[in-house]
Amino acid sequence: MKEKVRFIFVDLLRGWALLVMFEVHSFNVLLKPALQKTDWFNQLNFVNGLVAPAFLFISGFAFVLSSQKNLDELRKFGGKFWKKIARILLVFLVGYSLHIPFLSIRLIHERANQQMMLAAYNVDVLQCIAAGLLFLFIARLIIRSDKNYNIFLILSFFFVILISPLFWQIDFTKFLPLFLADYFNPNNGSYFPLFPWMGFLLAGAIVCTLYLQEREKGNEKIFMYSIAIIGLGLAFAGHFFLSEIFRLNSFSVKPHPAFFFQRLGYVLFLLGLCWYYAEKRQTKTSFVLDVGRESLLVYWLHLQVLYRHLFNGQNIASIYGGTFNVLQSILFTIALAITMIIVAKIWGAIKRRHRDFSSRLTLTVVVVCILIFFIY
Numbered sequence: 062m063k064e065k066v067r068f069i070f071v072d073l074l075r076g077w078a079l080l081v082m083f084e085v086h087s088f089n090v091l092l093k094p095a096l097q098k099t100d101w102f103n104q105l106n107f108v109n110g111l112v113a114p115a116f117l118f119i120s121g122f123a124f125v126l127s128s129q130k131n132l133d134e135l136r137k138f139g140g141k142f143w144k145k146i147a148r149i150l151l152v153f154l155v156g157y158s159l160h161i162p163f164l165s166i167r168l169i170h171e172r173a174n175q176q177m178m179l180a181a182y183n184v185d186v187l188q189c190i191a192a193g194l195l196f197l198f199i200a201r202l203i204i205r206s207d208k209n210y211n212i213f214l215i216l217s218f219f220f221v222i223l224i225s226p227l228f229w230q231i232d233f234t235k236f237l238p239l240f241l242a243d244y245f246n247p248n249n250g251s252y253f254p255l256f257p258w259m260g261f262l263l264a265g266a267i268v269c270t271l272y273l274q275e276r277e278k279g280n281e282k283i284f285m286y287s288i289a290i291i292g293l294g295l296a297f298a299g300h301f302f303l304s305e306i307f308r309l310n311s312f313s314v315k316p317h318p319a320f321f322f323q324r325l326g327y328v329l330f331l332l333g334l335c336w337y338y339a340e341k342r343q344t345k346t347s348f349v350l351d352v353g354r355e356s357l358l359v360y361w362l363h364l365q366v367l368y369r370h371l372f373n374g375q376n377i378a379s380i381y382g383g384t385f386n387v388l389q390s391i392l393f394t395i396a397l398a399i400t401m402i403i404v405a406k407i408w409g410a411i412k413r414r415h416r417d418f419s420s421r422l423t424l425t426v427v428v429v430c431i432l433i434f435f436i437y
Contacts, residue, residue, distance in 0.1 A: 069344050070336040071123055076353030077335070078115040080398055083363055085109040087394040090367060090378045091385040113186050113253060114261045114324045115331060116356075120190045121265025122272075122332075124197050129273070136202055149194050151427065155361050156187030159368075164430070165437045182240040184251040187360070192244060192255055193262035211270050218263040225257035225316035247315075257321050264325055268332070282340075289333025292326045299323020348402045355405040363401050 088105070089097075096102060128135075135142045162177040163169050173181075184192075196217075204210040233242035234249065243251040268288065275284035302319035338344065352359055370376050385393065412419040 069339040072353035073335040075119045076349035117261035118265035121262035122269040125269035152191035184243045186253045189253040193259045221260040228256045229316045285336045292329025295326025351405040359401040
């Protein structure tokens with residue numbers, strides 16, 4: 062239990078990222094278009110743009126934390142290996158389930174048009190996380206030396222960042238099927254292709270390895286303060302290079318290294334801030350922690366609330382999209398967040414008290430959903 066307390070800051074950052082994500086999706090869908098053209102919304106949009114980098118970063122960080130033990134057992138392809146693979150596949154499955162137009166292969170065949178199918182193949186943040194985790198996991202199994210693995214992470218990180226501008230210029234559909242080509246750039250509508258977004262996940266893995274090394278030396282406090290200061294430096298440098306001096310718009314140059322390091326800087330600062338808060342307050346319980354620990358469930362559920370067709374073929378987004386003022390959008394966001402917090406608390410309590418039951422229930426729900434998809 063002590064180990065979990067020491068890493069509370071990880072769940073705090075992930076929890077806050079998800080809470081802001083609820084606002085991102087609510088405001089972007091419900092707020093009147095005229096209000097989305099105002100200066101204050103542009104500033105809010107910049108803050109909202111930090112959610113995905115934080116979510117990806119903490120996924121890489123958490124992966125390294127969880128893979129420090131049982132490496133020999135994982136390499137024997139035993140139960141823990143398949144459990145790890147199952148978790149990654151579940152993230153893939155949840156990610157694609159959010160994009161398919163119908164929860165039935167028959168209905169997809171009968172009713173889905175070309176635009177729907179293009180959207181179904183799009184790579185969103187969950188697919189990016191799953192692909193990145195699979196990459197990290199396979200590399201960790203193959204590379205036995207910790208030193209060589211860390212070098213591999215660093216080289217992979219810089220490769221992703223530096224090659225991204227080039228990859229955004231290539232039509233990968235000439236060489237790969239569409240569902241694979243979507244992982245390389247946004248040319249066919251992907252929101253979070255691996256290039257450059259997987260760079261945040263790799264950065265999280267690198268920072269975690271450094272953190273664990275410094276923690277063993279007793280330098281945890283100095284390291285986290287240094288991370289926060291470095292983060293602020295990167296953020297300010299990013300603003301400088303993305304200013305009008307260089308004629309680079311901070312929202313339109315996503316594969317540019319300046320865009321990446323600016324956002325990475327903010328994430329590093331927020332990581333240090335969460336660490337400081339957790340240490341100062343000795344945080345053990347919090348609704349933010351509940352959301353962070355049940356991130357996959359609440360991520361999937363809040364999007365279902367907004368986008369799943371439940372009301373005579375319509376959803377909240379299609380019924381109320383673009384009709385809310387600021388106060389209405391705020392109230393809806395608060396209601397959505399409270400609902401997700403309650404769900405996270407309930408499911409978290411079930412998992413703690415009935416771990417085997419919750420695992421079997423999760424597996425049962427996934428299997429039933431897959432059967433319904435192929436049979437219905």
